[in-house]
Amino acid sequence: MATDDAPPLYLQIAEQLAQLIRNGTLVRGEKLPSVRELARQHGVAQTTVVQAYHWLEDARLITARPRSGFFVATRPVSLPEPSTPRPMRRAREVSVDWLGQRILGRNQPVDMVSYSSGTPGPELFNPDRVRRAVVRAAQRHRQLLCTYPSPSGHEDARRALARYAVGLGCSLDPENIVITGGCMDSIALCLRAVTQPGDVVALESPTHFSFLEVLQGLHLKALEIPTHPRNGLSLDALQLALDTQPVKAVMxxxxxxxxxxxxxxxxxxxxxxQMAACHDMAVIEDAIYNDLAEADEMRRAVKSYDTTGHVMLCDSF
Structure with a gap:
């Protein structure tokens, strides 16, 4: 008997078959039961089985052969090399209010992992150590509890961030570091510094929806640049955009x-x-995930190659 919390019947059937495929009970190329036979086995309508088979097709676990039935998919030994997605489009206005509401405006089921934002789980932290550190800082620097720091952030904190940036390959002057309430705040400030409403900003496609929300809030136009799943932003496509459109910044x-x-x-x-310097264009670099890179060389930031001040580095802690 199905309960209110149970998945739909078609999904239950699909998951059973998927498990048999994954554990090797059903091997590649093997024919699956007919729709009529599987419907009889499970005591469901044939349309329910068709839904299950379509779900497995979408998951690329099975394939349909005309007038022959459904078969376990024969997948290549190695996955094909990914390709750069859609071509570059012209700059356009941004409107993502509905997207933010869909992603963040509803409660997620407890058994679902959300990829809407990169946020570490609380189990990764030691709350006792955090509490002791906060208490110790308040005792040692109690005068700071009743005073405002510099608008750019506390001097000691800016020096600490400059030392941290050495690990990103950057040599930063603490006086040029501004501490904000988060990485998105810093990105928004960078955009305010180098653009005016109506300006064109190039960015990766696909990109994180928060970037689009910032562009929308500042009334900036977004120009999508094709992005390869392995190597990132296509600089050849970006060069074409710089030659043909008035790009003021790239995120x-x-x-x-x-x-x-x-x-x-x-x-x-x-x-x-080098392109940023040549075209007098701002590069707003988000280095929020650099510490998570498997290879140390991937931690080195674009900012480390900047000799003209065109790259604006944003990070979060």
């Missing part, structure tokens, strides 16, 4: 971009910094 996540997880090679990072 990029060179290391583990969201949602593709791509990492831009170091040669391309250097080239991007």
């Amino acid at each position: 990029v996540v060179p290391t583990l971009s969201n949602p593709l997880g791509s990492c831009m090679p170091q040669g391309e990072r250097k080239r991007l910094a």
Whole structure:
């Protein structure tokens, strides 16, 4: 008997078959029971079985052969090399109010993992250590509890961030570091500094919806640049955009971009910094995931190649 919390019948059937395929009970190329036979076995309508088979087709676990039935998919030994998605489009106005509401405006089921934002789970932290650190800081620097720090952030904190940036390959002057309420705040400030409403901003496609929300709030136009799932933003496509459209800034996540997880090679990072100087264009670099890169070389930021001040580095802690 199905309960209110149970998945639909078609999904239950599909999951059973998927498990048999994954554990090797049903091997590649093997024919599956006919729709009529499977419906009889489970005591359901044939339309329910058709839904289950369509779900398995979408998951690329089975394939349909005309007048022959359904078969376990024969998948290649290795996955094909990913390709760059859709071509570049012209700049356009941004409107993503509905998207933010769909992603963040509803409660997620407890058994679902949300990829809407990269947020560490509370189990990764030691609350006792955090509490002791906060208490110790308040005791040692109690005068700070009743005073405002510099608008750019506390001097000691800015020096600590400059030391941290060495690990990203950057040599930063603490006086040029501004502490904000988060990475998106810093990105918004960078955009305010280098653009006016109506200006064109290039960014990765696909990109994180929060970037689009910032562009919408500042009344900026978005120009999608094709992005490869392995190597990141296509600099050839960006060069074409710079030659044909009035791009004022480019927003990029060179290391583990969201949602593709791509990492831009170091040669391309250097080239991007050179392009920024050549075209007098701001590069707003989000380095929020650099510490999570498997290879140390992927931690080096585009900012490390910047000799003209065109790259604006944003990070979060």
